[in-house]
Amino acid sequence: MQEHINKDVEDHPVDPYLYSCFKEKLTLPPLPAEEEQKLLKQIEKNFRVLLLPWILTTTNYEDANFLEIGCGDGKYGYYISEYIKHYIGIDIRKVSIQSAQDLLRDRSNCSVLLNDGLSLEKIKDKSQQFIFSYQTFIHMPDESIILGYIKEILRVLAEDGVAKIQLLGPFHKKGYRIEWIKLGTLFPNNEADSKVKWLVKKVFLKILRFVPMDFIFPIFRKNAHHNPWGSFGAFIHPSKIIELVNENDSYAEVLPSFYGSSAGANTYGIYWLIIAKKEAARPFFVTLG
Ligand SMILES: C[S@@+](CC[C@H](N)C(=O)[O-])C[C@H]1O[C@@H](n2cnc3c(N)ncnc32)[C@H](O)[C@@H]1O
Known part of the structure; x- marks a missing residue:
C-alpha cells in the first residue's frame, strides 16, 4: 500500500494523500449559486431519508457526537449539526475541507479536519455516538485501507454508538459480470428508457407474472456503472468485514443500499454496513435507505 500512496502523492502534489479512484475528478467545478442551492x-432530501430517522430514534441524540468520514463540502454536516451536540467532518482533500469550513463557519458545534486518508488519529477513543460515511468507501482503492478504517471506527465508536458506512458491491466495474436485479424495480419508464429497453422490460414483466415481485434474478453485464466523482474502488466482501468486527467483540450487519443512484436502487450493488458495540444499540431506523 505504501507504494500506492507515494505514487499518488507524486501525481497530485497538492494533497498529502490521494486515491487512484479520484484521479480524473479530483475537484468539482465551481457551481453557479443557483445550482449550488439546488444541490443543497x-x-x-437525502439527509431526511438516510440520517434523520436514525438520529431521531437514538436516545439522547442532542448530547451525541457525530463523525462523518469523507465529508466532502460539508453539506450533510450542515443539516446533521442542527440536531446533535458536536459534528466532526473529515476528508483527505484540502479543497473539500475549505468548502466545508466556509459552509459551516457559523456553526459553533462543527469541526472539519483534514486527515491522512487512512486513520482517525485526531479522534478520541470511544467518543462518537454516530459515525457515517456516504459515497466515500466506494472510492477507496484497496482492501487494506477499508479494513484499516473499520478498525479505527471500532476504536472511536462509543459503547452505545452506531456506525453506518456505505460500501461498494461487486457489480460496478467494467467487464463481464453477473448483476442481481429485483423484479419489482424493473418497471418500464417511458421517459428514461429507450424504446427497445421499454419493450424488453414490459415483456419481461408479463412473462414473469408467476414469480413474486421481490424475486431476484441475474443479468449479464459488460459496461461499468457511471460514477460522476471518479471511478469505483476496491470491492471487499462484506463477510470479511463482519468477521473483523465480530473478532473485536462488536456487532455488524450488512443491508442493501437502495436510495440514491440507479446502480444502488436496481441492483444489490451497494451496501450499508451497520456496526455497533452492542446489538441492542442499533436502532431500527438506521436500516432505512
Ligand atoms: C463522492 S464524495 C462524497 C462526499 C459526501 N460524503 C457527500 O455524499 O456529499 C467522496 C469524498 O470522500 C473523500 N475521500 C475519499 N477517500 C477518502 C479517505 N480515504 N478518507 C477520507 N476521505 C476520503 C473525498 O475527498 C470526497 O470528498
Missing part, C-alpha cells in the same frame, strides 16, 4: 436542497 437535494442533500436535505
